[in-house]
Amino acid sequence: MSPSDLSAELVTLLPRLRRFARALTRNPHDADDLVQLALERALARAHQLRPDAALAGWVFGILRHAWIDELRARARRERVFAPEESGQNVGDAGQGAQVERLSVHDAMARLPQDQCLAVALVLIEGLSYKEAAQVMGVPLGTLTSRLARAREALQAMLGES
């Protein structure tokens, strides 16, 4: 695929990339930053895209990696800036616990990352089990059991269990 073809495909994919990122992060600005990073990395790695590979899955995979990098960096920053930030986190958790029914977004944010990704890829982005398992780099059975646990947790948090 030529660089201009890839760019055109990425532009077409942009709304879905933004939705995917929004499902992973709590903050819309963080989500767009993540999309931007994924786009830059995708263009820089265009040579790694196999001709027969589904572009959406490939870019979702890049975005997923960027998100994992970001989470690692956040964990590191939290360690460095623990005195300032630990207070804020405690406040957040306390407020959340008082809310009886969570919003869908809040509930998603409380899932373990692996489960959140599985939900975003399959239930929101509509990838097949096989495609989603490839994006996450796990066997099919791992994906389906994550999905099952995530759904159970979401139903419970949303008052539907």
Next chain:
Amino acid sequence: MMTFSDETVLAYVDGELDDATRAALELAMATDSDLAEHVARERRLRARLHSEFDPVLAEPIPEQLLAAAKGTSAKARSDYIIWLKRIPARHWSWPQWSAVAASLILGVLIAPLLRHEPTGEPLGIRDGEILASGALAHALSEQLASNQAAEAPVHVGVSFLSRNGDYCRTFTLRDKSAVAGLACREGESWRLAALAATGPATSASGEYKPAASSLPPVVEGSVDELIVGDPLDAKAEAAARGNGWRR
């Protein structure tokens, strides 16, 4: 009555069943109200997720993301960023120098910090490499992240062992230069691996990001690329300093 596992019900809702199983499940739903309710509940969850996140699809796409998809956003970002690791360290040619000089960063951000003669300035050039000098070099060698004054002019962040086997440390200059960077130990010097403004950095969406609690993304990115394992804890940091930042 035929029973279906939870896994099969979920696969049905996700459109993953083969034709025969799907037909059997749909037939059973007509008479098994528990099964029908299970399917309905899973469909409601899907619908709630879509009603929460689908509105994103209709939002206008920020210009900056369109530019990124077209590969034309590099310039906007590099105005405040210098990728020192991408520049061959020792033999900078004039075109390379002028390319760097042409970007906003060297004119506005770096030039005031940079001196060819050893002075009190935080950066210096030796053999074509940008090295920490003055108070910055001193802080990198002596200051411990676990024990530093809040008002210290240099704030040291994380220290870690890099893929290249040397110690690297992030720092933020708390004076008017408002830059943050990553420096790695090379012999008796600290070589700059990344440097970026902490000042007017904005996110993709144009929102201002306060610099106090985080490093610029380019510096974080360099850490991510170079780090091996976890950052040093306070004890390991002190031990590394005690050993002169040599392995």
